[in-house]
Amino acid sequence: MLDMPKFPGLSGQDIVKAMQRLGFDVMRQAGSHIIMRRGVSGCVVPNHKEVKVGTVNGVLRQAGISADEFAKALND
Numbered sequence: 159m160l161d162m163p164k165f166p167g168l169s170g171q172d173i174v175k176a177m178q179r180l181g182f183d184v185m186r187q188a189g190s191h192i193i194m195r196r197g198v199s200g201c202v203v204p205n206h207k208e209v210k211v212g213t214v215n216g217v218l219r220q221a222g223i224s225a226d227e228f229a230k231a232l233n234d
Contacts (some may be wrong), residue, residue: 165214165225165232174216176231177203179225183213196221 173186174192182201192203201221204213218228219220 165211168209168214168232169207170203170209172232173203173209173214174205176228177201177221179231179234180227181189182221198232209224 170190170192171173174194177194178184180196182196182199184195185200187193187205190205192205194203199222203209203217203219211219213224218225219224
């Protein structure tokens with residue numbers, strides 16, 4: 159089984175910034191959820207102070223991004 163990197167203490171804004179570095183654009187916002195898109199890939203990011211690790215991994219699955227790719231974008 160693959161070991162998923164942990165992303166503790168990330169806010170919705172942290173996730174959005176990292177996704178933008180990966181080429182995603184904010185399409186719209188519905189309440190506290192930000193809809194992002196890159197080509198045909200899209201994802202919904204909850205705009206909360208702290209997003210749970212499982213939710214972050216779900217966003218990455220939706221977007222078709224590897225955890226390593228996301229970790230690099232976070233640290234840039």
